[in-house]
Amino acid sequence: MSGTFLSGMRTLARGAREEPRLFGTAIVGSAVYGAGTAATGWLVGRVTDRVVVPAVTGSGSVGTAEVWLAGGALMAVTVVTVAGILVRRIWAGMVAFALQARYRRLLARRYLDLPLAWHHAHPAGRLLATAGSDVEATWQAMFVLPFALGVVVLIAVAGVAMAAADPVLAAVALLVLPALLAANVVYQRRMSPRVTRVQQLRGEVSTTAHESFEGALVVKTLGLGEEEVQRFAADADRLREANVAAGRTRGGFEPVIDALPSLGTLAVLVVGTFRAASGAVGVGDLVQIAYLLGLLAFPVRSFGWVLSELPRTVAGDARVQAVLREGATTPWGERSLPAGEGAGPLAVAADGIGYRHPVPAADPLDERADVPEQFVRRGEPRAPRREPVPALAGVTLDVAAGSTVAVVGGTGAGKSTLAGLLVRLVDPTSGTVLLDGVDVRELADGQVAGVAALVPQSTFVFDDTVRGNIALGLDADDVPAGRRVDDDDIWEALRLARADGFIAALPGGLDELVGERGSTLSGGQRQRLALARALVRKPRLLVLDDATSALDPTVERAVLDGLAASGTGTTVVVVAYRPATIALADEVVHLERGRVVDRGPAAEVAARDAGYRDLVTAYARAARERADEAQHGTGMA
Structure with missing residues (x-):
């Protein structure tokens, strides 16, 4: 408890x-x-002595002015108190929301600064949860903390007022406070693991729902709707049981916490009656003490609220700080390369590069000693620590400026990894990548993106217009004049990507909304849109990572022929499978198990490399086999 309390209070401070x-x-x-x-309690005591008791007992005359004065004083204090409540609630909420916004911005900036290799080791779901629920959990206690600190003032002022009225009754009344605090501490200890379990299960329910929605196409095509419903229902049932357990604990403790002030008030009234009868204390003082004690019941519970939130604060902050303190960065240099039209194609070289895929990172809560035990999942099997998986080993490659090189290899050969290394999505674990003889790590931030473009095999299209998707980041007011694009540039890029025809046929043309992930477009149309997005930047190096796989051969040939005949001054590296695509390349590089097996003109490599020959003839061979089977079947018939 002490460790959690201190860690939580340091975070709130x-x-x-x-x-x-x-x-x-x-x-x-x-x-x-x-x-x-x-x-208010002090005024109630004074009004009782000077207005209520004389009026009831007839022991003195009470004028209308005195009644109005008493009522006015109580009204004034009440208005000031209400104003304090409004300021406390509004500004406490502003503190919590401002901190949540601040740390979400910090996380978003940090996510973008961290290298892609780091993201490969951290599930996207966890990163989203950190920016969402973990940030919220970290600062949730800020809604209540000012209230709890204000209660300290209330207790101090009320204690002085009680002691001034009657020390004996004050001592009887204040005995309730330790009991209330003890009950709150026990309540917090019992509730914290239950609340934590609820939060964990909420995350699991959200994850299951997210997977089901994101994988709706897979679920429907495989007929797994009922299985997904049952999986979600099982998670929802566990969440329900956790909520019920938390509710039972709350239901057991809240009546005790509510009853203690009432018992204290009863004790004050019993003792006060005897003291009032003996003349040791006035009726007004007795009413004042009983009234103040009754007022303390609800505010004192704020300490329990803060205590119950602290474990969530510690856990949430652990995940947030694990990202913000992450040491992995993408180091940038200060060198630059000419960019844009007229700069000429790039020469590309890979000098003995190797790369190992990072292993998934553990939850930071599992590795922190100061995190409460209940936040670390127990009893669940954990995968053993794995070594990084090698993807490339000692790859050396020279691509002449303005040439087209086709990278060919089987599944898992390292083609996409090589494509990412050439445009510095990740850095090699060994060796160097050179653009025009300059190590990419020596280039300034933004330089690689200014001269090179990658069209990946998995095309992503934003829920925006066609224009917004193609001119992404190049149509803003703060873009340098040499980089800004207009509609003519966009149409030219669409023409090169053989996408101008279907875009012109859309009702809105460039202003047509394409839907989430380009849902209104076909796979081939999305690929051509992504290709146009790369071409509009007039890159000196264009890397196509199987970026035409969704195109039919005729369109693919037209696209690649158009690139070759455009004279755009671009070096092209294309991950290819189809013989028609490979035929357009000046040179072929055959990758196998992360190593270069052979390279050279396509015909020469095919003549001496049996593995390459099997790959590029697989489609034709399969087609011939199907034709032979069909003919054989017809003859048998």
Whole structure:
């Protein structure tokens, strides 16, 4: 408990330092609320002695002016107290939301700064959860913390007022506070693991739902709808059971916490009656103490609320800080390369490059000693630590400026990894990648993206217009004049990608919305749109990672012929399978198990490399076999 408490309070103190004005205003409002509440109790005692008792017993005359004065004083204090409550609640919410927004921005910036290899080792679902629920959990206690600090003022002022009225009754009344605090501590200890379990299961339910929705096509085509419903229902049932367990704990403790102030008030009234009868204390003082004690019941529970949120604060902050403190970065140099039209094609070289895929990273909560035990999942089998998986080993490659090179290999040969290395999506674990003789790690940030473009095999299209998808980032006001594009540039890129025809046929043309992930377009249309997005940037190096796989051979040939005849001054590296695509290349590189097996003109490699020959003739061979089978079947018939 002490470790969790200290860690949580350090996190909340950091938040207070980062938003001092908002937090300070919330504290002032809470202090006004505490002082006003205590002042109300003192006024009730005075009004009882000077107005109520004389009016009821007839022991003195009470004028209308005195009644109005008493009512006005109570009204004034009440208005001030309500104002303090409003300031406390509004500004406490502003603190919490400001901190959530601040850390979500920090995480978004950090996610973009971290290299792609780091992202490969961290599931996207966990990263989204960190930016969402973990940030929210970290600062949830900020909604209640100013209230709890204001209660300290209330207790201090109320204690002084009680002691001034009657030390004996004050001592009887204040005995309730330790009991309330003890009950809150026990409640927090019992509730924390249950609340934590609820939060974990909420994440699992969200993950299952997200997978089912994202994989709707797979679920429907395989007829797995009922299985997915049952999987979701099982997660939902576990969440229900966890919520019920938390509700039972809450239901057991809340009546105790509610009853303690009432018992304390009863004790004050019993003892106070005897003391009032003996003349040791006035009726007003007795009413004041009983009233103040009743007022303390609800605010004191705020300590329990803060305590119950601290474990979530610690767990959420652990995941957030694990990202923000991540040491992995993409180092950039200061060198630059000419970009844009007229700069000429790039010469590309890979000098003994190797790459190993990173292994999935563990949850940071599992590796922190100061995180509460209940936040670390127990009893679940954990996969053993694996070594990084090698993808490329000692690949050396020279691509002459303006040439077209086809990279050919079987599944898992390392083709996509090589494509990513050439445009510095990741850095090699050994060797260097050179663009015009310059190590890509020596180039300044943005230089590689300015001279090279990659069209990946998995095409991503934004839920935007055609224009917005192609001119992505190049049509803003702050883009340098040499990089900004207009509609003429977009149509030229579409023509080269053989996409101008179907775009012109769309009702909105360039202004047509293509839907989420390009849902209104076919696979081939999305690929051509992505190709146009790369071409509009006039790259000096164009890397096509199987980027025409969804095109029919006729369209693919037209696209590649158009690129070859365009005279755009671009070096092209294409991951290819089809003989028609390979035939357009000046040179072929055959990869196998992460190594270059052979390279050279397609005909020469085919003559001496049996593995390459098998790959490129597989389609034709399969077609011949099917034709032979069909003919044989007809003859048998």
